[in-house]
Amino acid sequence: MPRDRVDLETYSIDDVIRVPIVLRDNDGVAHVRAVFRRLRYAGELGPRGLDPNDTIELRGNGNGQQQATVEVTRKVADEHEPGDYLCVSLQVYDSHGNVVIIKTPSPSRLFRIVDEGKRDDKKTEFLGWGD
Numbered sequence: 001m002p003r004d005r006v007d008l009e010t011y012s013i014d015d016v017i018r019v020p021i022v023l024r025d026n027d028g029v030a031h032v033r034a035v036f037r038r039l040r041y042a043g044e045l046g047p048r049g050l051d052p053n054d055t056i057e058l059r060g061n062g063n064g065q066q067q068a069t070v071e072v073t074r075k076v077a078d079e080h081e082p083g084d085y086l087c088v089s090l091q092v093y094d095s096h097g098n099v100v101i102i103k104t105p106s107p108s109r110l111f112r113i114v115d116e117g118k119r120d121d122k123k124t125e126f127l128g129w130g131d
Contacts, residue, residue, distance in 0.1 A: 008084065008112040015076050017111060019058055021090065022069050028095035029062025034072045036085035036111070050088065054081050064095045082115040 011017050023029045038054035058072035087109040090102040 008110050010112045010114055011076050012114050012116040013076050013078065013080075017056070017058060017074050017076060018071055019073075019087075019109060019111070020069050020071050021060070022067075023062060023092055024067045025062075025092065025094045025100075026066055027098070028064035028066055029068045029070060029092060030064060030095050030097075031093040032060045032062060032070045032072055033091040034058045034060075034087055034109075035089045035091070037088050038081055038083040038085050039110075050086065051081075051083075054083070054085075056080060056085055076113055080113050082113050084110055084112050086110050 009017075019034060021032060021034065023032065034057070036056045036058065037050045037052075038056075039049050040051050041049060056074060058074045060070040060072035062068035062070045087105055088103070090105055092100045092102065094100075
């Protein structure tokens with residue numbers, strides 16, 4: 001992936017992050033988790049560039065299909081720091097409860113969270129009771 005890529009899917013508070021993942025499992029794809037970690041610096045894709053404290057987990061379900069496009073999702077909340085997030089692993093459960101962990105899926109997948117000022121940083125001033 002080019003280091004200067006700028007066309008990332010971008011989300012802000014209250015948006016729903018949606019990432020489709022195409023999977024196949026002869027026993028049926030069930031629960032799917034995609035783990036994303038925030039990059040400390042934009043374009044820094046190596047292990048040292050990942051912030052160990054900022055992780056977002058997206059979840060979805062393949063409903064037992066042998067081949068499925070699973071849309072993993074998560075709503076952006078106050079605790080999600082702005083920045084670029086890289087998928088570092090997929091955890092895929094089959095219909096029997098067996099799990100496969102796919103580390104550093106290739107090609108890479110990134111998305112961006114931005115702060116558009118929608119956070120509750122500005123306090124509302126109470127002026128009193130109405131008549």
